Amino acid sequence: MTAPADIKTTMKQMGLCAKQASDILAQASTDTKNLALTEAAKSIRNSQSTIMVANTNDMLAGQEKGLTPAMLDRLKLDPSRIEAIASGLEAIAALPDPVGTIIANWQRPNGLDISRVRTPLGVIGVIYESRPNVTADAGALCLKAGNPVILRGGSESLNSSKAIHACLLTGLEAAGLPLGAIQLVASSDRAAVGEMLVMTDYIDILVPRGGRSLVERVQRDARVPVFAHLEGLNHVYIDAEADPTKALEITINAKMRRTGICGAVETLLVHADAQSMLPAIIDALDTLRCEVRGDGAVSAHHSAVKPVSQDDWSTEYLDAILSVKIVPSFDAALSHIATYGSHHTDCIVTENKVTAEKFLQSVDSAIVLHNASTQFADGGEFGMGAEIGIATGRIHARGPVGLEQLTSFKYIVRGNGQTRP
Amino acid sequence: MTAPADIKTTMKQMGLCAKQASDILAQASTDTKNLALTEAAKSIRNSQSTIMVANTNDMLAGQEKGLTPAMLDRLKLDPSRIEAIASGLEAIAALPDPVGTIIANWQRPNGLDISRVRTPLGVIGVIYESRPNVTADAGALCLKAGNPVILRGGSESLNSSKAIHACLLTGLEAAGLPLGAIQLVASSDRAAVGEMLVMTDYIDILVPRGGRSLVERVQRDARVPVFAHLEGLNHVYIDAEADPTKALEITINAKMRRTGICGAVETLLVHADAQSMLPAIIDALDTLRCEVRGDGAVSAHHSAVKPVSQDDWSTEYLDAILSVKIVPSFDAALSHIATYGSHHTDCIVTENKVTAEKFLQSVDSAIVLHNASTQFADGGEFGMGAEIGIATGRIHARGPVGLEQLTSFKYIVRGNGQTRP
Numbered sequence: 024m025t026a027p028a029d030i031k032t033t034m035k036q037m038g039l040c041a042k043q044a045s046d047i048l049a050q051a052s053t054d055t056k057n058l059a060l061t062e063a064a065k066s067i068r069n070s071q072s073t074i075m076v077a078n079t080n081d082m083l084a085g086q087e088k089g090l091t092p093a094m095l096d097r098l099k100l101d102p103s104r105i106e107a108i109a110s111g112l113e114a115i116a117a118l119p120d121p122v123g124t125i126i127a128n129w130q131r132p133n134g135l136d137i138s139r140v141r142t143p144l145g146v147i148g149v150i151y152e153s154r155p156n157v158t159a160d161a162g163a164l165c166l167k168a169g170n171p172v173i174l175r176g177g178s179e180s181l182n183s184s185k186a187i188h189a190c191l192l193t194g195l196e197a198a199g200l201p202l203g204a205i206q207l208v209a210s211s212d213r214a215a216v217g218e219m220l221v222m223t224d225y226i227d228i229l230v231p232r233g234g235r236s237l238v239e240r241v242q243r244d245a246r247v248p249v250f251a252h253l254e255g256l257n258h259v260y261i262d263a264e265a266d267p268t269k270a271l272e273i274t275i276n277a278k279m280r281r282t283g284i285c286g287a288v289e290t291l292l293v294h295a296d297a298q299s300m301l302p303a304i305i306d307a308l309d310t311l312r313c314e315v316r317g318d319g320a321v322s323a324h325h326s327a328v329k330p331v332s333q334d335d336w337s338t339e340y341l342d343a344i345l346s347v348k349i350v351p352s353f354d355a356a357l358s359h360i361a362t363y364g365s366h367h368t369d370c371i372v373t374e375n376k377v378t379a380e381k382f383l384q385s386v387d388s389a390i391v392l393h394n395a396s397t398q399f400a401d402g403g404e405f406g407m408g409a410e411i412g413i414a415t416g417r418i419h420a421r422g423p424v425g426l427e428q429l430t431s432f433k434y435i436v437r438g439n440g441q442t443r444p
Numbered sequence: 445m446t447a448p449a450d451i452k453t454t455m456k457q458m459g460l461c462a463k464q465a466s467d468i469l470a471q472a473s474t475d476t477k478n479l480a481l482t483e484a485a486k487s488i489r490n491s492q493s494t495i496m497v498a499n500t501n502d503m504l505a506g507q508e509k510g511l512t513p514a515m516l517d518r519l520k521l522d523p524s525r526i527e528a529i530a531s532g533l534e535a536i537a538a539l540p541d542p543v544g545t546i547i548a549n550w551q552r553p554n555g556l557d558i559s560r561v562r563t564p565l566g567v568i569g570v571i572y573e574s575r576p577n578v579t580a581d582a583g584a585l586c587l588k589a590g591n592p593v594i595l596r597g598g599s600e601s602l603n604s605s606k607a608i609h610a611c612l613l614t615g616l617e618a619a620g621l622p623l624g625a626i627q628l629v630a631s632s633d634r635a636a637v638g639e640m641l642v643m644t645d646y647i648d649i650l651v652p653r654g655g656r657s658l659v660e661r662v663q664r665d666a667r668v669p670v671f672a673h674l675e676g677l678n679h680v681y682i683d684a685e686a687d688p689t690k691a692l693e694i695t696i697n698a699k700m701r702r703t704g705i706c707g708a709v710e711t712l713l714v715h716a717d718a719q720s721m722l723p724a725i726i727d728a729l730d731t732l733r734c735e736v737r738g739d740g741a742v743s744a745h746h747s748a749v750k751p752v753s754q755d756d757w758s759t760e761y762l763d764a765i766l767s768v769k770i771v772p773s774f775d776a777a778l779s780h781i782a783t784y785g786s787h788h789t790d791c792i793v794t795e796n797k798v799t800a801e802k803f804l805q806s807v808d809s810a811i812v813l814h815n816a817s818t819q820f821a822d823g824g825e826f827g828m829g830a831e832i833g834i835a836t837g838r839i840h841a842r843g844p845v846g847l848e849q850l851t852s853f854k855y856i857v858r859g860n861g862q863t864r865p
Contacts, residue, residue: 050806123805131827135816142808145838223663228839242644248669248839269861276863383856384544385471387563395556395859404864405855406552417566417648417852418669419840431838434826435804438816440690442697443825 027214034218038225040203041146041171048169048204049143053120055198060116060163063194067109067159070190074105077186078155085153085179093283093341097154098180108159108187111409112194115163118408121426122169136437141430143169145227148219149411150241152233153177158184161230161411162191162205168429171204173226175219177233178211185209220245230424232412235339250424253415254339255285255367257397260356260382262373263296269394270300270372271307276396277370279311283341285413286368286400290336291347292356298324298349308345317347336363353378357385364388366415368400389415389422448635455639459646461624462567462592469590469625470564474541476619481537481584484615488530488580491611495526498607499576506574506600514704514762518575519601529580529608532830533615536584539829542847543590557858562851564590566648569640570832571662573654574598579605582651582832583612583626589850592625594647596640598654599632606630641666651845653833656760671845674836675760676706677786678818681777681803683794684717690815691721691793692728695766697817698791700732704762706834707789707821711757712768713777719745719770729766738768757784774799778806785809787836789821810836810843 048056067074078100085098127139147170149161158176165172176184188207195202208215219226220241229249231241238253259277261270277288293301298320305315305325315321315328316335322328328347335346336359350356360369370392371382379393390400390413402410402423410423420428469477488495499521506519548560568591570582579597586593597605609628616623629636640647641662650670652662659674680698682691698709714722719741726736726746736742736749737756743749749768756767757780771777781790791813792803800814811821811834823831823844831844841849 049808129827131825135820135825137826142838243667246664266861272861272863280864379858383858387470388854390855390857392857393859395857395862396864398864399556399857399862404552404556405558406550417563421852422855431842433809434811434843436811436813436816436820437800437804438814440687440693441816441820442693443701443817443819 030210030212030214031218033210034208034215034222035225037173037206037208038146038222040201040206041173042225044171044201044203045143045146047201048166048171049122051169051200055200056120056167056169057116059166059194059198059200060112061194062197063159063163063191064109064112064116066190066193067105067112067187070186071102071105074100074183074186077182081180081182088179090179094153094179097152098183100155100183104156108156111156111160112163115167115409118167118426120167121430126432133441134439135441138435139432140435141427142433144429144431145170146225147172147429148175148222148226148229148247149173150175150216150219150229150231150233150237151177152237153180155180155183155187157232158187158207159191160409162188164409164411164426164429166204168426170429171206173206173208173219175208175216181209181211217244220247223247230411248418249416250414250420251416252412253365253367255287255400255413256290256337256339256363256365257286257288257368257370257400258290258292258360258364259288259370259372259397260292260360261294261297261300262353262371262375262378263294264375264378265297265300265372266374267300267303270297271304273370273372273394273396274304275307275311277398278308278345279313279343280396280398282343284398286398287341288370288397289339289346290363291345292359293347293349294353294356295349295351301325301347305347311343313343313345315345315347320349321347339365353381357382360386367413368392368397370395370397389413451631451633451635452639454631455629455636455643456646458594458627458629459567459643461622461627462594463646465592465622465624466564466567468622469587469592470543472590472621476621477541477588477590478537480587480615480619480621481533482615483618484580484584484612485530485533487611487614488526488533488608491607492523492526495521495604495607498603502601502603509600511600515574515600518573519604521576521604525577529577532577532581533584536588536830539588539847541588542851547853554862555860556862559856560853561856562848562853565850565852566591567646568593568850569596569643569647569650569668570594571596571637571640571650571652571654571658572598573658574601576601576604576608578653579608579628580612581830583609585830585832585847585850587625589847591850592627594627594629594640596629596637602630602632638665641668644668651832669839670837671835671841672837673833674786674788676708676788676821676834677711677758677760677784678707678709678789678791678821679711679713679781679785680709680791680793680818681713681781682715682718682721683774683792683796683799684715685796685799686718686721686793687795688721688724691718692725694791694793694815694817695725696728696732698819699729699766700734700764701817701819703764705819707819708762709791709818710760710767711784712766713780714768714770715774715777716770716772722746722768726768732764734764734766736766736768741770742768760786774802778803781807788834789813789818791816791818810834
């Protein structure tokens with residue numbers, strides 16, 4: 024077991040390496056960064072058996088530790104998941120390089136030419152759960168955006184993450200980039216996370232990905248700015264003027280396509296005038312073995328409804344469970360979302376365009392949808408490419424955090440001797 | 445003297461009022477917000493004598509307290525400065541409303557229509573020095589961008605700020621907007637600032653404006669995200685291939701047009717091959733009563749040069765003082781800026797476009813200029829309208845913080861029943 028003093032020294036050393044890599048990475052050409060990514064992909068494929076051995080060790084320890092099936096599933100790698108990691112790296116290499124992009128350019132009456140140009144954001148710290156693939160995804164996205172990254176994955180995935188990280192280093196080496204560009208915290212000591220939260224001299228932004236307790240801890244204790252990725256406590260609201268088929272299909276897809284992703288719906292709100300749509304919806308959910316929770320007004324529509332408690336409205340199930348509430352009005356739906364939502368993704372189903380626009384303008388969430396499944400809350404589905412996650416804060420990044428969101432900008436002013444009167 | 449427990453209660457109350465104003469302000473029409481601003485401007489003009497009385501009280505107390513002439517000058521109001529405050533409000537009313545602007549809009553192959561739309565940022569806390577005009581500027585900018593604001597000005601300007609704030613409230617009232625939209629901390633107790641730093645439930649972003657110690661305290665202690673406005677430790681670098689006339693004119697303007705603004709140059713770096721330009725430059729500065737500090741290599745060029753100390757390279761004089769260094773190379777200039785600069789505004793004077801581009805790309809500052817005075821570091825000069833200040837961080841806002849920088853965005857997705865495969 025490592026003593027806290029050692030952790031402090033190690034983390035500071037990693038911070039220094041990252042800062043040193045910063046300038047080189049900021050000036051690195053697109054080709055160089057892409058070479059690092061494609062060589063890392065090759066290395067992932069060549070190292071399949073090594074990665075599998077590491078992952079088997081993690082899985083065995085995880086089973087002994089009593090991880091839930093959902094956690095074990097996130098931890099697990101197999102040849103096809105490893106191939107997905109490799110092709111994910113190649114997909115990021117294929118994305119346009121955001122660094123150096125001219126966001127805007129204009130001339131002033133005095134002849135000054137002003138450009139707003141994308142730059143890297145700085146050193147990024149990513150704190151995530153035990154999902155080994157995030158090691159590659161987050162590492163690659165940060166690299167492509169010109170940012171050194173310090174990765175701290177869940178301790179249960181440490182062997183798998185180390186094996187994947189070794190491949191990323193192979194890529195960096197092949198491209199002649201500093202190894203400080205992508206660093207992995209090799210200790211499972213929780214003190215390392217504590218250090219990351221206060222390393223204001225070395226880390227410019229923290230990206231916490233994971234459960235509510237992790238994200239809340241980071242938000243509470245961090246001195247470093249945070250891109251919060253809170254849970255997705257998402258709502259589908261079926262309006263009085265909803266189309267019943269759309270209401271059914273969107274609800275089923277939003278809940279059941281994949282229950283474990285942050286874009287899944289957790290609470291269904293149904294306008295009182297639309298409650299005749301409930302039996303068919305609950306029937307379909309019941310057939311798909313989704314548990315439906317509701318009060319007496321809801322259970323009056325179907326015998327399969329289980330009782331709902333106050334806690335349900337603020338619970339992100341990430342499972343085949345849906346809480347359902349009948350609301351007396353549109354405003355009551357807005358008010359429920361404002362009270363219990365997590366500002367992630369919310370949807371209205373209605374044929375009334377005026378009502379739809381009111382919902383889209385009023386609901387204060389990163390993503391608001393009209394007549395479309397909440398499961399579209401995904402950078403790829405938005406056409407923005409790979410992402411680190413969905414940010415629920417309003418500062419800098421909101422919604423899918425992809426390459427562009429991992430950049431900053433500066434103003435470049437070109438003159439020919441202008442002075443200010 | 446108010447006890448800290450009272451301050452805590454008062455600040456929480458202000459936070460609640462701000463949060464309550466939040467939704468109304470987010471949905472307020474452009475006309476309503478503009479009416480509040482133009483009515484506030486009228487009220488400022490009508491209240492000239494009241495404001496002057498309040499300011500006279502502040503000035504007398506400030507003189508007794510022994511404020512420096514520069515501080516007293518910032519504190520001082522007169523009829524023309526009061527008129528400037530009123531017309532500043534009208535100028536902000538005339539700016540386009542950023543809220544609701546569609547930043548981007550695109551269609552996906554599945555028919556989803558995605559828009560990135562500007563929204564308010566949230567409750568903003570502005571902590572500033574004893575400059576009464578900031579009360580109006582910051583209050584108006586936050587209002588126009590749809591953000592409730594809690595203002596905390598320097599205690600020496602409290603009477604003046606209160607008088608100006610009363611006019612802003614008159615404007616809000618005339619427009620039927622909640623008074624919680626623009627609140628002023630009415631206590632000069634420093635504990636109020638301490639509270640603002642940790643009010644994560646009520647304040648979404650802090651904007652500290654002022655000296656290094658204030659900004660550093662806020663950055664160190666704040667739990668609320670911060671738009672840092674660090675000092676402007678700005679450089680002009682005269683390259684080996686600089687045009688002597690431009691070098692002279694830009695240096696003089698960058699230093700002497702106004703010495704007290706954050707865009708003023710504080711250190712002049714001169715390539716060894718350009719040091720023949722120094723006598724004329726130092727001569728002109730000396731004539732304008734600007735003190736020049738340098739080592740033996742610099743003083744060899746002019747008898748007026750005073751000795752420079754290590755501290756000078758990291759001192760923002762905001763005064764008629766310039767530190768000068770002869771550097772052996774372009775890289776030495778970059779390295780000096782990287783070590784001592786504050787990432788605010790830096791300029792290169794050269795006729796060599798390749799060297800200029802290298803400088804513009806490499807220097808990690810919010811604003812980098814080629815052959816133009818650093819005094820252009822100003823939202824108005826950029827054509828961006830009024831600003832709260834120049835941000836030196838890389839998160840969310842960088843450079844001039846005007847209306848657009850005081851907004852966030854969300855994604856609005858319009859569908860016709862799409863579900864995700």
